[in-house]
Amino acid sequence: MGRLLKFWSMPRREKGFFCEAAILLLLSTLCVKTIAFRRIEAFLRAHWNDVAPGGLHHADDIKLVELSLSRSANSFPWKSLCLSRSIAAFIMLRRRGIPAVIVAGVKFFEDSSLIAHAWIQTGDNVIDGSSENSVFTTVLRIGEAPIPASPALNPAGFSACSMTTRRTVDSR
DSSP: OHHHHHHHHSOHHHHHHHHHHHHHHHHHHHHHHHSOHHHHHHHHHHHHOSOOOSOSOOHHHHHHHHHHHHHHHHHSSSOOOHHHHHHHHHHHHHHTTOOOEEEEEEEEOTTSEEEEEEEEEOTTOOOOOOOGGGGSEEEEEESOOOOOSSTTSOOOEEESOSOOEEEEOOOO
16 A cells, blocks of 8 residues: 555656556566567667657656666566666657667676676766676667767766676586
């Protein structure tokens, strides 16, 4: 009952973002678990790869997208993967004309294991101040974002989740 009361006490705009985030997160989770990633990538590149028109002042919308995804992920009984959350965030940002890039990277360890992670970069808007994404080697980028006007501002992204996948790679 507490969650329902919390939902009804949110402003109308936040309710809309929350509902959209919940639906997109559910759909992206189902797609990641059932559809080959090459098909998901082809869909994202075909429908959401264009450079989005609009200005660079979308900090409020970006924060609301991040908050909505976090709230909706916490309301599900399962843990959502960073790839699912990144896909949902990417679509939500692009629908609003916000330049965003979905990035996937890997990090290798000395014991022949690796960690894969996905996150979103949004122009020169700093969402997550951590530098955890800089240790990953980028293997995939979908979308284009404008280069920041100031060289001091690096494109920073928010990590769509804190969960990573660790796999052992056979080095034969």
